[in-house]
Amino acid sequence: MTEMSLFRWVDCCITDDNVPSTALxxxxxxxxxxxxxxTHCVHNYQILCLNHFKWVSDHDGRVQGAVKTGSNKNGVPLFLGRVFHEGSWIVGMINPRYDTCFYPYKGKSLEANKHEALVGHFYEE
Incomplete structure (x- = not known):
């Protein structure tokens, strides 16, 4: 199983005033x-596409080049993150205010301080 097969797509959910990131x-x-x-099921979302990206350890919520997926209702930016939980990588959202990655698991929203951030490298054509 490759790393990319662990989740199919990454997306932004559009709800009220916030746009968090999730796995789809x-x-x-x-x-x-x-x-x-x-964990809430949402039908209104946008698929994110990047030319190239990599996962980087995030310990202080300030990874340069982290992929911003929106902001919460207070305007705090949210970034794409992932955690290793029970043998699998799970995609979630990083709130840098708390240096925490929130992720969906079995109907609950869990949080982890040890996580990685997705860093995007965009190519100019």
Whole structure:
């Protein structure tokens, strides 16, 4: 199993005033949004596309070049992150104010201080 097969797509969910990032299993055609301690199913989302990207350890919430996926209702920027949980990588959102990655797991929104941020490298044509 390759790293890319661990999640199919990364997306932004559009809800009220915030735009958090989540993992999207293609076969279900819904996004899973970690918010307020629960996982919510969302049908209104945008697929993110990058030319090149890599995962970088994030210990202080300030990874240069981290992929911003939106902001919460207070205007705090949210970034794409992932955590290693029970043998698998799970994609979630990093809130730099708390240096925490929030991620969906079995219907709940969990959080981890040890996480990685997705860093994008865009090529000019």
């Amino acid at each position: 299993p293609v076969e279900h055609k819904i996004a899973h949004l970690p918010h307020n301690g629960k």
